[in-house]
Structure formats: C-alpha cells, structure tokens
C-alpha cells in the first residue's frame with residue numbers, strides 16, 4: 001500500500017476517522033492497510049493467536065486490548081504466523097514483545113509499547129464486534145490506512 005494518510009485526509013476528510021496519536025510503529029512495514037477484523041480482549045491473547053492463524057488475505061487485525069500496559073498481547077511467534085497467513089498488519093491498543101524480531105518482519109504493527117511479560121491464554125475475548133479506542137470506532141469490515149503519520153479509518157475503501 002502506498003497511500004499517504006495526509007493525502008487521504010485532504011481528499012476525504014468527511015469520510016475519515018483519525019486516531020489520536022498514541023501508537024508507535026513496531027513492524028517492518030510502516031505503510032499498510034486493508035479491511036479490518038476486530039478482537040476485544042484484556043490481558044488474554046487467545047483470540048489474537050487464533051485469528052492470526054487464519055488466512056489474512058491482506059486484512060488488518062484491530063485489537064482492543066483495553067490499553068493494558070501490564071503484558072504483551074503479541075510476540076514474534078504469533079507475528080510470524082500473521083506473516084505466513086497473509087495478514088497486512090495488526091493495530092493493538094496494548095503491548096507487544098519480541099520487538100526486535102517483529103521489526104524485521106514484513107508486517108505492519110502499531111501498538112502502545114513493549115512489555116516482556118506474556119499475557120494469559122484462557123480462551124477469553126470477543127471477535128467481530130465494533131471496538132472503540134484512541135477516539136475512533138472500528139467496525140468489522142471498515143478499511144484502515146496506516147503510515148508514518150498515523151491511522152485513518154473509513155467505512156469504504158478509498159483510493
């Protein structure tokens with residue numbers, strides 16, 4: 001994807017929701033985007049792991065992890081499975097770990113911070129529901145656009 005969010009904003013201001021700038025880039029790809037799939041979970045990454053084990057088909061997984069800074073919801077093994085399965089990226093309202101390895105992967109990863117502590121895996125969490133964080137509502141099937149400047153979300157694909 002080579003669309004700049006600033007250019008998109010100038011063209012489609014009314015159609016775009018723009019996230020508050022609270023994310024850092026951790027993936028080897030900074031410009032990424034696509035249709036979204038959502039997961040809502042808290043300090044339990046079961047749904048993140050199982051979703052990224054499915055075919056991604058260029059989609060972006062949006063994870064509302066409640067903004068927890070206490071543990072990592074994504075590490076190098078799950079990120080590698082996302083790459084292998086064709087996901088374009090992950091937007092995570094929470095933390096990752098194995099940031100050096102993830103930084104070398106052809107995957108977009110925007111998250112809040114890093115934490116070496118892993119999360120629980122008890123099978124908790126919800127999939128395919130609207131989630132809201134960073135001032136933006138993400139609904140399944142929305143399209144997201146990410147680059148060095150931030151994250152923009154639209155109900156339809158934009159060009």
Ligand SMILES: O=C([O-])CC(=O)C(=O)O
Nearest residue numbers: 074075076077078079118
């Ligand atoms: O397994 C986890 O919970 C997270 C992790 O470290 C990985 O994906 O490698």
